[in-house]
Amino acid sequence: MTIQGLKKIVRSNIREYGMYIALVVIMAIFSIATKGTFISSRNIANLLNQTGYIAVLAVGMTLVIVIRHIDLSVGFLAGFLGAVAAIAIVAWELPVWLVIPMILAMGVVAGLVTAFPVAALGIPAFVASLAGWLIYRGLLLRVTSATGTIIIPNEAFNAIGNGYIPDLFPAESPFLPGMHKLTLLLGLCAALFFVVSQIRARRAKRAYALEVLPADLFALKLVFVVGVVALVTWILAGYNGLSWTLVIVLAVVAAYDYVTKQTVLGRHIYAVGGNPEAAELSGISVKRITYIVFASMGFLTALSGILFASRLQSATPTAGTLFEMDAIASAYIGGVSAAGGVGSITGSLVGALVYMSLMNGMNLLGTDISLQYVIRGAVLALAVIFDVATRRRAAKS
């Protein structure tokens, strides 16, 4: 492996690696600046739980932007659905196992309603979802007007945003005392799964003489990822282990990553984003894809609303304010392109982590809120400029 070759590979993948590097740099800076508080088990667990409700929105938003649309209504829709969940539990006294699917179903319906003017009438999604933004904001105010903030006194529901998975062995067992054993075990499984599937994919590609990373770089990548998984698992195991929020977010990301990368549906979504007319002429119904993507957005919005209400253990009249902007910013930091057809689920997850790490870190440092916004805006602008610049260079060379 020559230096030249290495440079070339780094350059052609810089866009993908850039985000990970940015995340590591931001985390390192905050860890030093806060003298280790940032990287402590407790704070990382907290950060991941905070990221949860934005991350699921960012995942949905990624697909919406991939098909060249936008959904502004998700913030207040999440707030509104969270409030409905609270009311269902508190006022109607419905059981949690019924409330959650009900809210998720309402989210899907709301997504379809937003999609209708877009898909059937060709109205720009910006306008259609702006109408939704107003409507859901009004509905949220209305349902909370009588009571104000609704406290949710349900333990099972509140565990979603605050609880942790149980351990197999008691924490005070002599083997690794104080560590969450099931979390460690799951981390190990995840790392193993990653290594095995990567090796298999590489072997298959080589069989078709397709380009793969050179062996040493490939090994480096595996070591790096396994290292990160090990580190994160170790940090989390040192506190309470995996939180339910994290479990849900990882499940959503894994499912969406699989659907977008491996299935016919995923490929059709990206085809519609890449060139809707060509997709239509290839037998893909652009309408159907539009409905599906907005329905998925609605579903994830409902999930986000549940996560947020559960985390606060209450529903407030301002819940969900500006979530849509946070989700859109995360998706753009994560590398989606407004031109359509480009953007990945894992990218948006990292984008959300970058964005929320900034917030969390600056809060720890006690940075003034006004300055926080300025810095977040600057990071968003930088990320997008970096993205466009590297994309252009890749196109030229």
Add this chain to the structure above:
Amino acid sequence: MSDTILEMRKITKTFPGVTALSDVSFKVRRGDIHCLVGENGAGKSTLMKVLSGVHPHGSFEGDILIDGERRAFRGIADSERAGIAIIYQELALVPEMTVYENILLGHELRRGPVIDWNATIQKASSMLERVRLDVNPATKVKDLGVGKQQLVEIAKALSRDVRLLILDEPTAALNEDDCDNLLGIIRDLKTQGVTCVMISHKLKEVISIADRVTVLRDGKTVRDLDAAKGEIAEPVLIKHMVGREIDNVYPPRLAKPKDEVVLEVRDWNAYDPRIGRKVLKDVALHVRKGEIVGIAGLMGSGRTELARSLFGNPDGYELSGELVLKGRPRRFKSPRDAIDAGLAYASEDRKGNGLILIQDVKQNITLANLRALVRRGAAVDANAEVKVANGYREALNIKTPSVEQKVVNLSGGNQQKVSVAKWLFVKPDVLILDEPTRGIDVGAKYEIYTIMNRLVEEGMSIIMISSELPEVLGMSDRVYVISAGRVTGELAAAEANQENIMRLATS
């Protein structure tokens, strides 16, 4: 001034995995019409992009000399200032703007900060005169046919005092009449002192117009030919381009069409509500199993509209009439329905609605039939996909470093092959090919014709829409001629010739 207006010396240009040009030298004499020919992916467009600054100085090796002087262009603006204009095959006009606005776009005539519209219109009109285009300069560009739009592009270039005009496949999308007209105008420009470099795959027009021809193959100059020395002839060109001789441009077919009719259309009418008029009137036609049916007609005669109205009607025409496919009356609601029933349509506009340029070769080839690659429930079998794509890459000789190359990086002709491959993978019963060989070199045309023959011998039926009459005549069993939305004639292969087709097409 020297006799040589342009000299490019030892140009080498590489892309990741591809050497597009290696050590190419290219010399153009002042006042000549100089043609550049070569197979798809030979490097013709790249050479012209190097010249015009699209690939800026420093991104390639070698020297560019204009009038004997070394130049370094950092962008198109630089080369424009040096009197070079390039017209791409994909037209770069703004459809919603008027002809005069387009002609002076980017070089607006001003008085102070405001545009002087009277001077603009006057200048545009005089440019239109130079290209003998008789349209009102206030017409919107979208209301002009492709042939006229091409002339507007040239008028735009002329308005910038161009000395060296580069045309990349200007006639690929034109019918015979528009081609002749365009060639006439290029000859006119020559008398006005404009030097032209023209890229073309239509060897007949190259022979008729070129003073000199340079042949590129695999990124190298293989030959410079001079008309004055009588060196330019079709067999010579083909031999240098392809590296072998092709004596029969249309390969012979072994099987005859069957009697069974697979597709029949009767009283077919289409009304386009967006433009508020009928685009098809009482069309009737049929296609037999194993038959190649040619559809000839001028640009805008309704050929593409016919194809799209049959193929699930994505434009939302109001249709009436009967469509019978394999004995069953049908009315497709979407392209998906049509594909499922065994009817496919390969679009003429590969960039606009044929391909997804930002995706790679394999994704484009498999897009219309991904379901065939699904394994174990929902996942697309990535290995099978690569295998399929590699199969077509070999069969059609698609020039690309790998099937994971993005389609946008392929040469025009190779993009066309990808868009044909996509429909071959669908394996329909009836395949409508709309301008299947547009921008494709002679060798690859032969390959596509051979594949068409093989498909019909295996029992598929093909409807071929083409503006190239020789191809319609050479490949079809029967020919329908369309004019202004009507079928004006049906000709058997034996009785069809250029004259009677053109007569019907303009009737």
